Amino acid sequence: MLSFRTIGLALFAIATAPSWAQGGKSFFKEGEALREQNQLEAAIEKYTLAVRVDPKLLKAFVARADVYELLGRKPECAADRRAVAELDPSEPLYGAKAAKAYLDADDAKTARELCDKALLVDRKCMEALQVKVRACLALNDLDCASSTADAALAQKATTDTYYLHGITRMAMRDYKTAEFDLDKVIEWNYLYEPAYTAQAETQLKLYENYTGPTMRMRTLENAIEKCTRALELNTGSTDALFTRSKAYAAQKEYSKAIDDVSKCIALGREDAAVYHQRALYYHGFGQDQNAVNDLNRVLASDPDDRGSLLLRAECKEANLDLEGAKKDLEQVVKLSESDTSVTVEDRKDLKERQKVLETRIFEMNREGDPPYITVVEPYRTGNIVQVSSALAQVKVTGYVRDRNLLKNITVNGVPASYPPDDKDPEFFVSVPLGQAAKEIDVKAIDIYDNVASVTLGVERSEGVPPALSLTSPAAPDRVVSVDADKEDVFLEGNASDPSGVRSITVDGVFASFAPDTTATDFSIKLPIKGKNGFTVRAEDQFGNATEIVFGIRREAPVVVATPPKPDPTKSTEKPADKPTVSSATGITWVVLIDNSDYKNMPAPQGQANDRGDIQRSFSKYNVQRTITKRNLTKSQMERLFNIELRDLVRTNKVNTILVGYTGHGRTMGGRTYWVPVDGKKDDIYSCYNYGSLKSLLENYSATVSNTLVVSKAAGTDPSFYELTR
Secondary structure (H helix, E strand, O other): OOOHHHHHHHHHHHHHHHHHHHHHHHHHHHHHHHHHOOOHHHHHHHHHHHHHHOOOOHHHHHHHHHHHHHHOOHHHHHHHHHHHHHHOOOOHHHHHHHHHHHHHOOOHHHHHHHHHHHHHHOOOOHHHHHHHHHHHHHOOOHHHHHHHHHHHHHHOOOHHHHHHHHHHHHHOOOHHHHHHHHHHHHHHOOOOHHHHHHHHHHHHHHHHHOOOHHHHHHHHHHHHHHHHHHHHHOOOOHHHHHHHHHHHHHOOOHHHHHHHHHHHHHOOOOOHHHHHHHHHHHHHOOOHHHHHHHHHHHHHHOOOOHHHHHHHHHHHHHOOOHHHHHHHHHHHHHHHHOOOOOOHHHHHHHHHHHHHHHHHHHHHOOOOOOOEEEEEEOOEEOOEEEEEOOOOEEEEEEEEEOOOOEEEEEEOOEEOEOOOOOOOOEEEEEEEOOOOOOEEEEEEEEOOOOEEEEEEEEEEEOOOOOEEEEEEOOOHHHEEEEEOOOOEEEEEEEEEEEEEEEEEEEOOEEOEEOOOEEEEEEEEEEEOOOOOEEEEEEEEOOOOEEEEEEEEEEEOOOOOOOOOOOOOOOOOOOOOOOOOOOOOOOOEEEEEEEOOOOOOOOOOOOHHHHHHHHHHHHOOOOOOEEEEEEOOOHHHHHHHHHHHHHHHHHHHOOOEEEEEEEEEEEEEOOEEEEOOOOOEOOEHHHOEEOOOHHHHHHOOOOOOOEEEEEEEEEEOOHHHHHHHO
8 A cells, every 4th residue: 555655756746747848848948039039059058958857858959959050060960960860760851860960070980870770761761862872972882872872863863863873973983974964963953063063073084084185175174164163153162173273284274273272272171182282283383392382281290191202202303302302202112011002013113213313312412522531540640650569450440521421441451330321420440550561541432432542651659558547446456345236336546658548448438537648537437237347448549558357346235223213202302403404416516608609600599598498407406606618619628528627526526517508519420519619510520529428427526426418509400409409
């Protein structure tokens, strides 16, 4: 038996149901009133309240979908039209409208599914048939599009069904049938603008198939005439302008073609196809730089567009930018290797095109100037090299400058090692040198067989190696003791030789020392993780070398007793003591190098902004001292970092070194350089390579724990900014 409470609730629900339904209708009426006043956003709010109160209020969904369509909000419109079709699945027109909304929102798959549901209710629903044709064409399902278009035309011959049948036959390359269908549309309705553009596209396809000149020219004239008629009906038709531009281009009327496709862009159509097409016209018209600019826009959004890359390569080649064309072709070849749709013939054509282009580049860069050779080692005075009498082999290093790549570099007939892709490479080689040898002959040949050679006389010098010792840490019996968990050790020592110390290395890494002096201290921070020993080597100007091998002994860490915890009941405050202020960076110095007064080039632009950027980069540090150096030559720059700054850092126990640079910069072979004020634009060896500066700073002293190098250099070549900015 029901309780009074249950009966009461049931009666309340029955009584309030009509009021909820009435509430939804009221909101709907308010929305309709706002819609009549063109207050569309406010109307949407009312329709939304209506469907929230009454989720089955179909006319509210219909009205809101109509307003969404007016506002161009396609996804929302499609969702509402689908809701209408689901509320009343017995009405196929609702499904057809929903399908059209999804097609307008670029969801052809959903559109076809909705069409199929509507056709299950009524297989003769013309609206659903027509939308399905368009959806199948968008999905490139030509069989489905063809059968559906045939069914629509068989049911009723109208301008719309003939038009859809025509564009479907054109997609299937049945151009004659397409031409007949579209002519029928225009015959029945001469105001049917899309039929004119479609007919023009058909004429362009027929032009490609015809071989006779008369028929080919007639189809182009027909295409232009149809597009012109479409533009008379709709002056803003970008489809008609785009199609007419292709017909003009086929007639070699490139200025008219460019004008039409530019109007498309002015009217708001800016897809990749438009810019690619205009690039084709610019290329045909001989305006290759304009073509490259358009293709740059296409490739910015799709860098792997092979067609645009190939066209840009062709345009760059015509514009004599052969290196740029070569890069584009290389990118196309790389993309083609992983694309199974590229045929063997296509790959062969690409390789042949690459070969032809490389031959053009080779011939265009041909010159008759021999390379310029600079020998750095062995030590020399004029054209006489000083070689230790104790050496049976001698290391020869140096540089070769040339505008083009080198074929080979030899020393006494022995091939030297050098980066083959560098135009100004550094070379090195170790060659046998007998006691009776009188000459060292260095020869370089560039790719054009221009030959340069430098012959140096040999003079045997003393064979006494440098004196070398390690002063810190202590190394009794040539064994260094370190904590077991330590990963690096700071080494200090000294070396001396009457002829001058040329290099000091530890495990092949250069230490910090004063070069070309008879006696010098050296230091280096050496990583020792996984090492059982290390080798210190010092070499004098004549190649005499001393090597000392040190072992590493790892000692167990000392266990420190844990102090007892303080009694919380007793005060631990010491009024007389002040809190210690500590910094994560310790003693911090800034070194600023500002080069502007150049002897061989103008002052760089925007240095004031660069100085500001560097100051902002260093602003988070607590700096105790700033050293500013202006207009340094290369020798002054080397002395600053090799000797002066090192001694100051050691004396003042500096923990953090911040280096900033403003001035000219250069890049070569992936290495970046600062240009001293006496540097030359075409001589990379007059510049300062700061690539190893950070590690050099770390080797100044055991107290140095942080280093930072900020380069705000102005480069003459675009790639420099990518490397340094």
